[in-house]
Amino acid sequence: MSTREQTELQTLAQDFREALRHSVYLVRRLDADGDLSAAQLSTLKMLLDDGVRVGEIARNLGVKVPSATEQVIKLERAGLARREADPDDSRAVRVVLTTEGRAAVDSANERRNAVMAGILAALTEDDRKALAAALPVIDKINSSLQN
Amino acid sequence: MSTREQTELQTLAQDFREALRHSVYLVRRLDADGDLSAAQLSTLKMLLDDGVRVGEIARNLGVKVPSATEQVIKLERAGLARREADPDDSRAVRVVLTTEGRAAVDSANERRNAVMAGILAALTEDDRKALAAALPVIDKINSSLQN
DNA sequence: GCTCATAGTTAGGTAGCCTAATAGTTAGGC
DNA sequence: GCCTAACTATTAGGCTACCTAACTATGAGC
Numbered sequence A, B: 001m002s003t004r005e006q007t008e009l010q011t012l013a014q015d016f017r018e019a020l021r022h023s024v025y026l027v028r029r030l031d032a033d034g035d036l037s038a039a040q041l042s043t044l045k046m047l048l049d050d051g052v053r054v055g056e057i058a059r060n061l062g063v064k065v066p067s068a069t070e071q072v073i074k075l076e077r078a079g080l081a082r083r084e085a086d087p088d089d090s091r092a093v094r095v096v097l098t099t100e101g102r103a104a105v106d107s108a109n110e111r112r113n114a115v116m117a118g119i120l121a122a123l124t125e126d127d128r129k130a131l132a133a134a135l136p137v138i139d140k141i142n143s144s145l146q147n
Numbered sequence C: 001g002c003t004c005a006t007a008g009t010t011a012g013g014t015a016g017c018c019t020a021a022t023a024g025t026t027a028g029g030c
Numbered sequence D: 001g002c003c004t005a006a007c008t009a010t011t012a013g014g015c016t017a018c019c020t021a022a023c024t025a026t027g028a029g030c
Helices: A003-022 A024-031 A038-046 A054-061 A065-077 A099-121 A125-145 B003-022 B024-031 B038-046 B054-061 B065-077 B099-121 B125-145
Strands: A081-085 A093-097 B081-085 B093-097
Touching: A003 A024, A003 B024, A003 B099, A003 B125, A024 A038, A024 A099, A024 B003, A024 B125, A038 A054, A038 A065, A038 A099, A054 A065, A054 A093, A065 A081, A093 A099, A099 B003, A099 B125, A125 B003, A125 B024, A125 B099, A125 B125, B003 B024, B024 B038, B024 B099, B038 B054, B038 B065, B038 B099, B054 B065, B054 B093, B065 B081, B093 B099
Parallel strands: none
Antiparallel strands: A081 A093, B081 B093
């Protein structure tokens, strides 16, 4: 890698860090929406397909198992999820959505998408293209870190 | 706006939300570095130029004033910042860096940039170009929300 | 010189994360 | 078959970073 490339890498690193830091505004704007916190909405979304084990929830959220248990307990108290015994492994717990949970995911998801769409609508078409082109890269970075 | 554009907007909104959610991995990787939390490093960086008022710190961080006070108190206890009376307005407080604070910003900043650069080095040149092109857009979004 | 606005702090509370310790279950070696 | 080691989840206790509400002190307008 050339010296020029090295410098560019440094600059990009710094700029990306700065952009990430400033994204708190965006994240908070989205979270301001609702009755469902970001962590809880993320958890509920995982449950859409099928029952999911607590450990898997933790891995998906990028947190430790006790933190996932905590989220599940809150969702259960809110009547949005339910814990069931895993038929294959009695150490494990399968977390599933309740009917209310399913409805809550759908409506929270739609409302947040609408907020985000409103923000993106203020951009130019070129801006949106540039953003769309970067999303796969960001996902690539993130999944490489997921460990 | 055409129906096709509407749909694209919805899709982009959803994808961007998803990418943001997954960025916890990246943010946590960067924060794992060190002795200085993300909030504290951000606060310290603001002080580099000049004394900054608590209200201004709050606005910059995107938090309420009491939260900024809290950060300042912690930095003060850590010996990294100092509160001084504002000569122009005795209601106000100017927060300034100590010598240790200045050194701490520099080293934490460098270490985090190095971590980020390491992550970005694993991408292709095209990926980095796409990312670099999107950063101004992200900043544009963020500054539109800042208020 | 009141009154109202502004700057910051204090008090008390919440969410979300962590580590360490614990209970129960499964799996492998012998 | 049994014992140990590994795994799954929960509980307990602690931390950071937010928040709102209530307060103190200073500044500004009329």
